[in-house]
Amino acid sequence: MKDNEWENSSLMPSLRSNINRIKEISGGSSDVLINEFVTGGISCALICCEGMVSTSVITELIFEPITDIEPQQDWSALFHHIQEQLLLSTDRPTVEDFGKLFRLLHSGFAVLIAEGAPSALAFGVQGYATRGVQEPSGEGNIMGSHEGFAETVRTCMSQLRRRLKSPELVMELICKGEKSHTDLCLCYMKDRVPRELMERIRRSLDRISLETILTTGYIRPFVESRRFEIFSSTGVTERPDVLCSKLIEGRVGILVDGVPYAVVIPKLFCESFQTIDDYSFKPYYATFLRWIKYLAFIMAVLLPAVYAAVVMYHPELLNSTLFMLLVESEKQAPLSIMTESVFVLLMYEIIREAGVRLPKPVGGAVSIISGLIIGDSAVKSGLVSTPLLTMSALAVLGGLVVPELNPAVTVLRFAFLFAGGMLGLFGISLLACAVLVNVCATEDYGFPYTAPLSPFRSRGMSDTAYRAGMDKMQDRGFTVEEYHEQDK
Amino acid sequence: MSRINKKQLAAMALITDIFAVFCLRGRLTVLTAAAFVLVILLQTALLPLIERLYAAGGKPAKALLLLWMIFWGGVLFTMQWRTSEVIYIPGESSGGIWGKLMVSGLIGLVCIYISSAGIRAMARASVIAAAVGAVCLLVVTLSAVSGADWENLTVSTGHGSFSGELLRGLCISGGLGSYIALSSISGKKSFRSGTAYLAVRGAITAVLLLVSVLIAGGIMEIAEYPVVMAAQLAQPFPSQRIDSLFLIVFAVYAVFAIGVQSAAADMLLEELFPRFHRFRSLCAVAAMVGAAFAIARFI
Numbered sequence: 095m096k097d098n099e100w101e102n103s104s105l106m107p108s109l110r111s112n113i114n115r116i117k118e119i120s121g122g123s124s125d126v127l128i129n130e131f132v133t134g135g136i137s138c139a140l141i142c143c144e145g146m147v148s149t150s151v152i153t154e155l156i157f158e159p160i161t162d163i164e165p166q167q168d169w170s171a172l173f174h175h176i177q178e179q180l181l182l183s184t185d186r187p188t189v190e191d192f193g194k195l196f197r198l199l200h201s202g203f204a205v206l207i208a209e210g211a212p213s214a215l216a217f218g219v220q221g222y223a224t225r226g227v228q229e230p231s232g233e234g235n236i237m238g239s240h241e242g243f244a245e246t247v248r249t250c251m252s253q254l255r256r257r258l259k260s261p262e263l264v265m266e267l268i269c270k271g272e273k274s275h276t277d278l279c280l281c282y283m284k285d286r287v288p289r290e291l292m293e294r295i296r297r298s299l300d301r302i303s304l305e306t307i308l309t310t311g312y313i314r315p316f317v318e319s320r321r322f323e324i325f326s327s328t329g330v331t332e333r334p335d336v337l338c339s340k341l342i343e344g345r346v347g348i349l350v351d352g353v354p355y356a357v358v359i360p361k362l363f364c365e366s367f368q369t370i371d372d373y374s375f376k377p378y379y380a381t382f383l384r385w386i387k388y389l390a391f392i393m394a395v396l397l398p399a400v401y402a403a404v405v406m407y408h409p410e411l412l413n414s415t416l417f418m419l420l421v422e423s424e425k426q427a428p429l430s431i432m433t434e435s436v437f438v439l440l441m442y443e444i445i446r447e448a449g450v451r452l453p454k455p456v457g458g459a460v461s462i463i464s465g466l467i468i469g470d471s472a473v474k475s476g477l478v479s480t481p482l483l484t485m486s487a488l489a490v491l492g493g494l495v496v497p498e499l500n501p502a503v504t505v506l507r508f509a510f511l512f513a514g515g516m517l518g519l520f521g522i523s524l525l526a527c528a529v530l531v532n533v534c535a536t537e538d539y540g541f542p543y544t545a546p547l548s549p550f551r552s553r554g555m556s557d558t559a560y561r562a563g564m565d566k567m568q569d570r571g572f573t574v575e576e577y578h579e580q581d582k
Numbered sequence: 583m584s585r586i587n588k589k590q591l592a593a594m595a596l597i598t599d600i601f602a603v604f605c606l607r608g609r610l611t612v613l614t615a616a617a618f619v620l621v622i623l624l625q626t627a628l629l630p631l632i633e634r635l636y637a638a639g640g641k642p643a644k645a646l647l648l649l650w651m652i653f654w655g656g657v658l659f660t661m662q663w664r665t666s667e668v669i670y671i672p673g674e675s676s677g678g679i680w681g682k683l684m685v686s687g688l689i690g691l692v693c694i695y696i697s698s699a700g701i702r703a704m705a706r707a708s709v710i711a712a713a714v715g716a717v718c719l720l721v722v723t724l725s726a727v728s729g730a731d732w733e734n735l736t737v738s739t740g741h742g743s744f745s746g747e748l749l750r751g752l753c754i755s756g757g758l759g760s761y762i763a764l765s766s767i768s769g770k771k772s773f774r775s776g777t778a779y780l781a782v783r784g785a786i787t788a789v790l791l792l793v794s795v796l797i798a799g800g801i802m803e804i805a806e807y808p809v810v811m812a813a814q815l816a817q818p819f820p821s822q823r824i825d826s827l828f829l830i831v832f833a834v835y836a837v838f839a840i841g842v843q844s845a846a847a848d849m850l851l852e853e854l855f856p857r858f859h860r861f862r863s864l865c866a867v868a869a870m871v872g873a874a875f876a877i878a879r880f881i
Contacts, residue, residue: 410823518672523833535703
């Protein structure tokens, strides 16, 4: 028998045969609980997965009413009585095959099978342990909501619904992953998203034939362009309010069960610099913050490279005081500026990776060792010059201002450093041209990643170059469709 | 189908034209600026006719334009090769012929990459590159004001006649070819957009030439590349030099100028030989390098 052939096999009228089949399919797994009992004069079995159902709910709402049923003529009358008169659960699908039976069982349903019945009743009594709604770990803010997505897709759906109480918000559940049967939820405003875009996204998702889907990273390559792109043309957010704002703008969100992040399609480059706080502050301050972030991004990518290029090849750009200061510092360092920079940046990346992967108490110790001991001793021993360390630290800090772009920024920082260290500003310029074209070539479903800068849309500038007041933005009626270009 | 818009098309063509102005050799005068502007005015008048002829010409016209793209790409490569001699590029100056080959090779590689990314990506990037370049040029131009010698603004024919300057102006108008080639994918043709492109080109050319005359007019006899020389002499502060800023503009515009020719040639190759799918950009750049060798050998 093929691996998954049992999925399509129908339930049998014999209770014993069904129980044996379930045991056979589950391989006698300890978490599959089969409770046999007689109700209404008919032998039945209630099957559930340990830890997936709520014990109190199943006792109060299933066992107590179900065992009180007066004798029935046959299984059909019993099922009719349960369905029509007991209303044991709000979610009560009927099961005809073993595939569906196991999918529901593993999703926290209790399944009732009866002697003589070629079908079964399922009751939604989920009660598995999940992490509650908590503050987002990576998208912090000061004045907005402090609620992040939870791991359970249905909780995430409710978080969206609470914020968008509109029938236009559609949330479609689809199941993907041959082994994991992960629930994906496609969210969109049906009056804002063109039907064609939805169909194309659905077609992209249809291409998924993975065995498991454990993070958003499993599905993102299927909804992104297949060519090499430095920056990702889909975004992720762990904030329900951010996803709601994207949905209102005509974007599509994908929630993945078990992951507290949502994928947003399409994503624009300028959105990486927008935070929910921008809309809480006064426009002039929000505009100031926006430009600080642009500057931080440029610093994060280019500062070590420009430092190396200027000091090594173009010192005429510096005034004499600064030049002498740098010469004094660098002449004591035993390594070339480029080697020094690579060393410092690599050291930072190793420390960061160690800090992320280690348990939190040890992570603190890593910070102390790296910051105080290694950093201090590297400068004092003359291995690294102070100006270079300052530039590297500023670049790293700049990258943390725009966390969403940090992976790409990290790699670009090294690439530009090599280009600047070997060919000065000429090398940086050449690499910048290649990167610029790569970024401009990034697009998905006809939405250019660099919009509204190029192709230029003046209306889009009111939330890119500056942040217009809410009174002006409410008249804008913006949807991302404004940036759409015909496909090649 | 409109794949790029008029502003993007204008930016692509402008980068090509301005790069050619950077690489101008020989004496520049006010007369040169006037002649160049007159050539642009003539082109403005003739543009609708040229576009109509091209549209009616069919495949032979496209083939001719393809040859022109390859030739002009070769000219730009040659210009970059020669002009980089007077610009400090790390690795090139000390590396002799190998250094020069490395610099040109790197530019060629980036050109192949950017033209293979597609005309749309290049068009979007060209607008940003043109804007960044314009800001850098503005800084250089403003820096030049303090060092300007207004006595250099004299109408002297000096070493060349007006007709000679007109011919010189015509010779650096290769960007018009890419404008015509790419206008077929930029939506409906309009006289206004063509005029706007040529007007901006005329204004920038005039400003660049006049600033070069103002700054380097006194030493024009020894300035082989007057625009580069002017950029090197234009300094905003007494103890700081910003000629590296010009290096950035030069490198970016060199890449995009050649890249635009390559992308346009790629597009024409696709139209002329629909079955030719792979390595079109590579072939276009290779043909331009070949043309550059021929031009450097014979011109």
